[in-house]
Amino acid sequence: MATEHQRPQFVGVDIAPLYPSEIHPTNVKFRQANVLSGLPFEDETFDFVYMRFMTFAFTINDWERALKEISRVTKKGGYIELMETDFKWYNEGPFKKSSIGDFLRTQKNMDVVTSPLITKLLTKLCSSEINHNERKIAIGEWGGKLGKLYRELYGWGSRNLRKVISDIGVNEKGWDETVETCLNRLNERQAYDMIHRFWIVKPSGNEDE
Numbered sequence: 649m650a651t652e653h654q655r656p657q658f659v660g661v662d663i664a665p666l667y668p669s670e671i672h673p674t675n676v677k678f679r680q681a682n683v684l685s686g687l688p689f690e691d692e693t694f695d696f697v698y699m700r701f702m703t704f705a706f707t708i709n710d711w712e713r714a715l716k717e718i719s720r721v722t723k724k725g726g727y728i729e730l731m732e733t734d735f736k737w738y739n740e741g742p743f744k745k746s747s748i749g750d751f752l753r754t755q756k757n758m759d760v761v762t763s764p765l766i767t768k769l770l771t772k773l774c775s776s777e778i779n780h781n782e783r784k785i786a787i788g789e790w791g792g793k794l795g796k797l798y799r800e801l802y803g804w805g806s807r808n809l810r811k812v813i814s815d816i817g818v819n820e821k822g823w824d825e826t827v828e829t830c831l832n833r834l835n836e837r838q839a840y841d842m843i844h845r846f847w848i849v850k851p852s853g854n855e856d857e
C-alpha cells in the first residue's frame with residue numbers, strides 16, 4: 649500500500665519486532681507496541697487506522713480495549729477499517745468439528761466468530777453508520793489459487809494454535825495431523841469461511857449541529 653501511495657506516511661504497529669527486512673518503502677515507519685497497554689501516539693494522530701486478523705490475539709474484553717485505543721489515535725472524521733474471518737466452516741459436513749472454539753470461549757474468554765462482537769463494539773463506539781461487507785473464502789484447492797493460498801495460511805495459523813491450547817494437553821504431532829485431516833476434509837466438502845470487512849468514520853462530535 650505504501651509503495652502504491654507514496655504521499656501519505658504509514659506507521660506499522662505490532663507487539664513483536666516484525667518489520668519486513670527486505671521491503672523498506674521510505675514512507676513507512678514501524679513501532680513495536682502493545683495496543684492493549686496504549687499506543688505510543690497522541691490522540692487524533694491518524695487519518696486512517698487499519699487492523700486485521702487479530703482473532704487469536706484478543707480476549708473478548710481485549711477487543712473493546714483495542715477498539716477504544718485505535719479510535720483514540722484516529723482523527724475526528726478519519727477512518728477506521730477492520731478485517732477479520734469468522735472461523736465457522738460453512739459446508740463442513742458430518743465430521744466432528746474440534747471443540748477448540750468452545751474451549752477458547754469458556755476457558756480463555758476468546759471468540760473465534762468475531763463479526764457479531766465487532767458489530768456490537770463499533771455500534772457502542774460510534775453513532776455513525778457501520779459499513780460492513782462479507783465475502784466467501786474457499787478453504788482448499790477447490791477454490792482455485794486463492795483457496796489453495798488460504799488453505800496454506802489456515803494450516804500455518806492452526807498449527808501455531810498449539811501454543812495457545814497447550815494447556816489442554818495437546819500433543820504437538822497429534823495436533824498437526826488433526827489440522828491436516830481437517831483441511832483435507834474441508835477441501836473435499838468444498839467448505840468456506842466468511843471474511844468480514846468493517847469501516848466507520850470517527851464521529852466529529854458535532855453531528856447534531
Ligand SMILES: C[S@@+](CC[C@H](N)C(=O)[O-])C[C@H]1O[C@@H](n2cnc3c(N)ncnc32)[C@H](O)[C@@H]1O
Nearest residue numbers: 661662663664666681682683684700701702705
Ligand atoms: C495473525 S497476525 C496478523 C498480522 C497482520 N495484521 C496481517 O494482517 O498480516 C496477528 C499479529 O498481532 C500481533 N499482536 C498480538 N497481540 C498484539 C497486541 N496486543 N498489540 C499489538 N500487536 C499484537 C502479533 O504479534 C501478530 O503479528
